[in-house]
Amino acid sequence: MRKDVSTKAAENSLMRTAKGEKMPKKSILVVGAGGHFGRYIAPELLKRGAKVRAMVHHDQAAAVARSTGVTDIARADLRDEAAVRRALDGVGGVFYIPPKFLSDEAALGVRLVELAAEAGVERFVLSGVMYPFITDMCNHREKLPVELALIKSGLAFTILHPTNLMQSTGVFFWSKVLDTGEYIEPWAQDKKSGYVDYRDVAEVAAKALTEDGLQFGVFDLSAAGVISREDIVDMMSEALGRAISTRTQSIDEWNNQNMPPNQILRSAFAGIDRFYSNYGFPGGNDLVLRTILGREPRTMRAYINELAAQSN
Numbered sequence: 001m002r003k004d005v006s007t008k009a010a011e012n013s014l015m016r017t018a019k020g021e022k023m024p025k026k027s028i029l030v031v032g033a034g035g036h037f038g039r040y041i042a043p044e045l046l047k048r049g050a051k052v053r054a055m056v057h058h059d060q061a062a063a064v065a066r067s068t069g070v071t072d073i074a075r076a077d078l079r080d081e082a083a084v085r086r087a088l089d090g091v092g093g094v095f096y097i098p099p100k101f102l103s104d105e106a107a108l109g110v111r112l113v114e115l116a117a118e119a120g121v122e123r124f125v126l127s128g129v130m131y132p133f134i135t136d137m138c139n140h141r142e143k144l145p146v147e148l149a150l151i152k153s154g155l156a157f158t159i160l161h162p163t164n165l166m167q168s169t170g171v172f173f174w175s176k177v178l179d180t181g182e183y184i185e186p187w188a189q190d191k192k193s194g195y196v197d198y199r200d201v202a203e204v205a206a207k208a209l210t211e212d213g214l215q216f217g218v219f220d221l222s223a224a225g226v227i228s229r230e231d232i233v234d235m236m237s238e239a240l241g242r243a244i245s246t247r248t249q250s251i252d253e254w255n256n257q258n259m260p261p262n263q264i265l266r267s268a269f270a271g272i273d274r275f276y277s278n279y280g281f282p283g284g285n286d287l288v289l290r291t292i293l294g295r296e297p298r299t300m301r302a303y304i305n306e307l308a309a310q311s312n
């Protein structure tokens, strides 16, 4: 019964364009629209004619959100409930990608869901993580209470479970690869993991917020197959026309070189290292993503080729 009511509410929030396509009348709030990954969401929504409000918590992120075409910018820290309420005012849908490695990640997400429901939001898309039940990794377990809150919320939820993001390689490692000729992480270089291009995730999120069919669904999102860091440096070498190598650094050395002296952050990476060094990140089933997109998902090889082409 609740599902019927929420679906109806979601349908009522849609209008038809001249071409007969359904469009949301109300704005969609993109929380994290200026982030490394969240920045891909607004362009997909704008492309579909949606009205977008970006929620950002500092100037630099506001500038990024503007550069993606958004003009309605709401400044709000997730911990500032009054500001979040203002950002949610009059909004029909919410996209949320949670900040990572915060001790209160789960609490902030749960509260955002509650506030969205109170504000009369109809649709809510959570960009979470594949296998949130791997509780050894805090960046996974912190997503579980948010999923539960959504399921209980009465909102027309869509929960996305992206595997490793290809854009992580670009954002966090690519400039070092170009400078040093090495791609170094603390976890084992030969263990294989699934990857997804966040632009494909953004397309799915935009569909969920502007079209019918993805509401009340939980979707694992991955490109096909699993690859190791050794496979990735082979792709990099080929794309750049020079040798890129990899090795595995101890977690302590890696933390000392790359992380501020923040215990939450360092133990989070130690947890990730323990899992990835033992198991990689298995999966790589692209059935769901391919079906939703109606095309083949983007591949890591294509992504690396793009990075290399931009670096020439």
Ligand SMILES: NC(=O)c1ccc[n+]([C@@H]2O[C@H](COP(=O)([O-])OP(=O)(O)OC[C@H]3O[C@@H](n4cnc5c(N)ncnc54)[C@H](OP(=O)(O)O)[C@@H]3O)[C@@H](O)[C@H]2O)c1
Residues within 6 Å of the ligand: 031, 032, 033, 034, 035, 036, 037, 038, 056, 057, 058, 061, 076, 077, 078, 079, 097, 098, 099, 100, 101, 128, 129, 130, 139, 162, 163, 164, 165, 166, 168
């Ligand atoms: N990296 C991967 O391969 C991968 C794979 C699957 C899922 N994920 C998940 O993707 C999520 C995002 O990762 P990320 O590296 O982009 O994380 P992040 O740097 O912490 O940022 C996520 C977003 O949260 C915003 N934010 C941070 N603190 C905030 C606050 N107090 N109030 C309001 N907004 C705040 C950030 O805004 P600013 O940019 O403006 O600071 C950013 O837009 C994480 O939950 C992670 O677990 C990552």
